Amino acid sequence: MEKRSSYSSLIAVALIALSLLNSPAAAARKAGFRFINRGEVNTLDPNRMSWMQDIRIGYALWEGLYALDPDTLDPVPGAAVKIDVSEDKTVYTFHLRPEGKWSNGDTVTSADFVFAWRRMLEEPGDYTYLFYYIKGAQDYEKAFTSNPAMADFKTVGIEAPDATTLVVRLSHPVTFLADLCAFPPFFPLNEKSMQPFKQTDKTGRVSYGGEFIRPPNLITNGPFKLVSWTLKVGQRLEANPFYWDAKNVKVKSIEAVSVDDNLLAYQKYDQGEVDWLAEPTGEIAAEMKKAGRKDIHVFPSFGTYFYSINCQPKLPGDRVNPMADARVRQALAMSIDKQPIVDNVTRLEEPITSQYIPASSFPKYKAPPGLPKDFAKAQELLAAAGYPGGKGFPKLTLLFNTEGDHKPIAEYIRKQWADHLGINVELEGVEIKQFSQRLHNKDYDIARASWYGDYNDVSTFTDKFKSDSLNNDAGWINPKYDELLKQADVETDVQKRLDILAEAEAILLKEAPLIPLYHYVNKYAFRDNVQGIPLNPRNMVVFKKITAGRGN
Amino acid sequence: MLRFLTFRLLQFPLILAIIYLATFLLAWVAPGSPFEKERKLPAQTKAYLEEKFHATSATAFLAYYPAKVLTTGDFGPSLNYPEFTVNDILRKSLPVSVTLGLVAVAIALVGGVLIGTLAAVKRDGPLDWLSLSVALIGVSVPSFVAAAMLLTAFSFNLKWFPLGGWPSGAEQSLASADTPERSTAYASGKPQLQDALDHPDKYFEFTPTRDRIGTVTGFEISERDGVKIDELIAATGFDWNQLFDHPNTYFRLRTEWWLSAWKYFQSICMPAIALSLLPMAYITRLTRVSMIDVLASDYVRTARAKGLSRPAVVFRHCLRNALLPVLSFLGPAAATTLTGSFVVEKVFNIPGMGDYFVRSVLNRDQTLILGTVMIYSFFLLSLNLFVDVMYSVIDPRIQLTQGKA
Numbered sequence: 001m002e003k004r005s006s007y008s009s010l011i012a013v014a015l016i017a018l019s020l021l022n023s024p025a026a027a028a029r030k031a032g033f034r035f036i037n038r039g040e041v042n043t044l045d046p047n048r049m050s051w052m053q054d055i056r057i058g059y060a061l062w063e064g065l066y067a068l069d070p071d072t073l074d075p076v077p078g079a080a081v082k083i084d085v086s087e088d089k090t091v092y093t094f095h096l097r098p099e100g101k102w103s104n105g106d107t108v109t110s111a112d113f114v115f116a117w118r119r120m121l122e123e124p125g126d127y128t129y130l131f132y133y134i135k136g137a138q139d140y141e142k143a144f145t146s147n148p149a150m151a152d153f154k155t156v157g158i159e160a161p162d163a164t165t166l167v168v169r170l171s172h173p174v175t176f177l178a179d180l181c182a183f184p185p186f187f188p189l190n191e192k193s194m195q196p197f198k199q200t201d202k203t204g205r206v207s208y209g210g211e212f213i214r215p216p217n218l219i220t221n222g223p224f225k226l227v228s229w230t231l232k233v234g235q236r237l238e239a240n241p242f243y244w245d246a247k248n249v250k251v252k253s254i255e256a257v258s259v260d261d262n263l264l265a266y267q268k269y270d271q272g273e274v275d276w277l278a279e280p281t282g283e284i285a286a287e288m289k290k291a292g293r294k295d296i297h298v299f300p301s302f303g304t305y306f307y308s309i310n311c312q313p314k315l316p317g318d319r320v321n322p323m324a325d326a327r328v329r330q331a332l333a334m335s336i337d338k339q340p341i342v343d344n345v346t347r348l349e350e351p352i353t354s355q356y357i358p359a360s361s362f363p364k365y366k367a368p369p370g371l372p373k374d375f376a377k378a379q380e381l382l383a384a385a386g387y388p389g390g391k392g393f394p395k396l397t398l399l400f401n402t403e404g405d406h407k408p409i410a411e412y413i414r415k416q417w418a419d420h421l422g423i424n425v426e427l428e429g430v431e432i433k434q435f436s437q438r439l440h441n442k443d444y445d446i447a448r449a450s451w452y453g454d455y456n457d458v459s460t461f462t463d464k465f466k467s468d469s470l471n472n473d474a475g476w477i478n479p480k481y482d483e484l485l486k487q488a489d490v491e492t493d494v495q496k497r498l499d500i501l502a503e504a505e506a507i508l509l510k511e512a513p514l515i516p517l518y519h520y521v522n523k524y525a526f527r528d529n530v531q532g533i534p535l536n537p538r539n540m541v542v543f544k545k546i547t548a549g550r551g552n
Numbered sequence: 553m554l555r556f557l558t559f560r561l562l563q564f565p566l567i568l569a570i571i572y573l574a575t576f577l578l579a580w581v582a583p584g585s586p587f588e589k590e591r592k593l594p595a596q597t598k599a600y601l602e603e604k605f606h607a608t609s610a611t612a613f614l615a616y617y618p619a620k621v622l623t624t625g626d627f628g629p630s631l632n633y634p635e636f637t638v639n640d641i642l643r644k645s646l647p648v649s650v651t652l653g654l655v656a657v658a659i660a661l662v663g664g665v666l667i668g669t670l671a672a673v674k675r676d677g678p679l680d681w682l683s684l685s686v687a688l689i690g691v692s693v694p695s696f697v698a699a700a701m702l703l704t705a706f707s708f709n710l711k712w713f714p715l716g717g718w719p720s721g722a723e724q725s726l727a728s729a730d731t732p733e734r735s736t737a738y739a740s741g742k743p744q745l746q747d748a749l750d751h752p753d754k755y756f757e758f759t760p761t762r763d764r765i766g767t768v769t770g771f772e773i774s775e776r777d778g779v780k781i782d783e784l785i786a787a788t789g790f791d792w793n794q795l796f797d798h799p800n801t802y803f804r805l806r807t808e809w810w811l812s813a814w815k816y817f818q819s820i821c822m823p824a825i826a827l828s829l830l831p832m833a834y835i836t837r838l839t840r841v842s843m844i845d846v847l848a849s850d851y852v853r854t855a856r857a858k859g860l861s862r863p864a865v866v867f868r869h870c871l872r873n874a875l876l877p878v879l880s881f882l883g884p885a886a887a888t889t890l891t892g893s894f895v896v897e898k899v900f901n902i903p904g905m906g907d908y909f910v911r912s913v914l915n916r917d918q919t920l921i922l923g924t925v926m927i928y929s930f931f932l933l934s935l936n937l938f939v940d941v942m943y944s945v946i947d948p949r950i951q952l953t954q955g956k957a
Contacts, residue, residue, distance in 0.1 A: 031772065040911075043634050049895075050589055097643025123604075124597040126589070145596050205605060210635035231636060231644070232903035260907070261898050263700060264716050267708045271715060435915055440592045470592040550774070 007292045032251030035276035036265045039308035040232065040258055044213050046187045049126035052539060055184050057256060060543040061220040062187040065094050070534035070542045073456055075178035079108055079221060089173035089492045096164040101242035102190050105224040110160035116189035117158055120446055121136040123207050127185040134158060135169045148204045164206055173492045174455040175446050184457060193219040199463055223249045223544040224430060234258040250547040269525055273547040276533060277525040285523040286347035295527045297350050301520035302537040303452035311513045312475040316443045327385040333371045334378040335420035336413060345408045351519040357461045357505055358519045361537045364500050368506035370516060375420045387459055390422030397426045400448035401435035410448065439473045449473065458501045466507055476513035553628040560937050568929060575925045579918045582608050586631040586916040605631055627923040632915040638923035641908060648718055649892030649904035655820055656827035657886050664832040668839025673866055674849060683836050690833025699826040699899040706822060713818050726752040729804040752803055753813055755779050768882060773799045823900040827893055831885045843874040849918035872946055883939035885931035
């Protein structure tokens, strides 16, 4: 026994000694701003970014043609200085900033955008569908996937007549293109720096090895450049000296610390190891609020928590679907008292809602009222549908994923329906991947759901319920709704368009393929010494404006 | 012995192949895709990603990855972290888990055997009660509770230990660098500046930057509390910002090995204890029970009768026999501990393999699942073999080749 344990310690000592051999490679000033991101960054490839934590780092590293003003969320010039828009809003001509530079000193040209956008179609990723607004883009992606040799990029409405001009032709008028350009999938890429990692397969299709993203290979055009990245440790960013607005970048370096455990993340923030704790859990935020802490900031978000109702004629297992009848859906929606959910479960004063679109994010949007809470009316509707007092109502299952607060909320709602409608639903909790798959396959009766907007336009919400939408998990089909969305697609007057979309939402809410419960809130923890972290619904952070008051 | 070893070693590849296949099949039939997140991917995008990562079908996966593992030892790219390969991840995380695990196993073994033995010798005494408490706590307190309690008490409140993280490799202090820039600044004859260059620790705070395994990648430097750079610039007429902006040309790091050892000890202490509680509980109980058996046997009485002292009998004659059941427990326990614990690594923010083990399953990251499972299996097989060999070392009467046709 003695022998064994001394072997163990010998190996431990050897490992320690091994790490002592490493000598320092470079020196830098202590990071001027440190923060704990929401979780592990999964990827920093603009093609694949979709998680909030990935996108957040993306904003620091890149700059799209346009950026968003963190306070008003209006598009402001980024890599471009101005846009000319054709009368019918289908041709956008971007004029690039001539002094725009990559982190290796090269000039940012329109060819860099063409390259990145083309790659988005040839090496498609999570947000490739946002490019479908561009003329010929979807067809090109399809053609290229089946045979790269036959696909002709000239058919796509992306052109660079000269180094500072980018012309984009759209298949229908789009009023929010500048806003889209601020989003990571539309970021430019430096082709030269990616060349060493180029792989061509047998069919002639090109892809780039992930190493091009890892430091020191990654070349970006934003205020910061990526200096180091280790999984479960985090990223270190340093000011990009070639950035066109470098003189207005407040801190010289940023450290994003990866901490997976929520309690530890809070403790590290509390002891001052980091300046900003982005998105503490609801539980921690609620406790901080309860303790009267001034450094917890809770503000509206760009998302809605709701229940999705399967509207197809048959439920999985070939059962008859009582909820194919809109009256049943309305009854379900009107028989829930929502306030206790935010008072007792989520505890962050989330605004309860009967609407789908978070209207506070769209000042000009006249949100239609949703279905009110009305137990008597709900019972009437249910009776009219043939289930008076819930009699004869088939047993339905409420599906949710077991992470977070979904379970207590589901339990509460089951009770509400049992009390007010006399119907019983069964609860089924599954793990997130299984949950997503079942939701997407419409393999559920009623399910917990949520939606966050991607860009600053109402259509980022309304599109979800289009009958041919990939994300129409409810299987709800309404020709009038589709027709209104089509009208909105070609409407070039901003206010008129919003009114059409409001009319569409009114149909959606009345038909109730979803039961809105509350709008999400964002949670940030930071102290007074930190300036420049904006509290906007979209979590949009402009890193160049942040300081932690430490002078570097 | 040799025959036995050869036979067992020949079994290895076969068992590993079966484990690979079984793991793959389980991972493959699990619902959900590594590429789909909360929203659905367009069909052509999903098809592209599946083709790119050779995941269009089970046969496509099996036609590509196993051959790659066999020929190059490359488990392929992680499906969830496209910028990293499975080998990158394992190379970084395995040494961390193994180091932590070895310390934890050592604590469990030394502590468990000691307490168990003493409990058996002083049966029904206070020590026996202590051993029972240790075992009860170890078995009944889940490690995430124990880990969080240790962290909150000793790191957050008492501040004796760092708030999680992995030992930070080489510990250094700041010293003057022998460079022309430094000599020029020094020669300018400003007493305060000379003092800063001679005793940088008085003016600057520095933090080595490194990846979490402890490889130092550089250092960060900032002014100490109370040091006013603007005033110093005015007083000395030298731009002190130079010292910050190009610290390498003025300072270097001096490695302090004793400080490193201390830091290592500090960071490893809490997680190792948290990790050792459960195996320690088992070892304590196993040692106690078998020790009581052995103490009652005839040869012990003979040894005592011929005049040997009690400690000599216990430690020289009994322990060897009493440890056999502990040994058979130790094999699988060590394999689990060495390949990392999801809970302890998560709570203490330690970049080990246990976390990936669980996370890869949640992400349906099939390549990473296979990588971690294969490493884990390899450890389990090797340690079981090691335990079998150790049997015959501890008790020469056990013949390894017997009973095997």
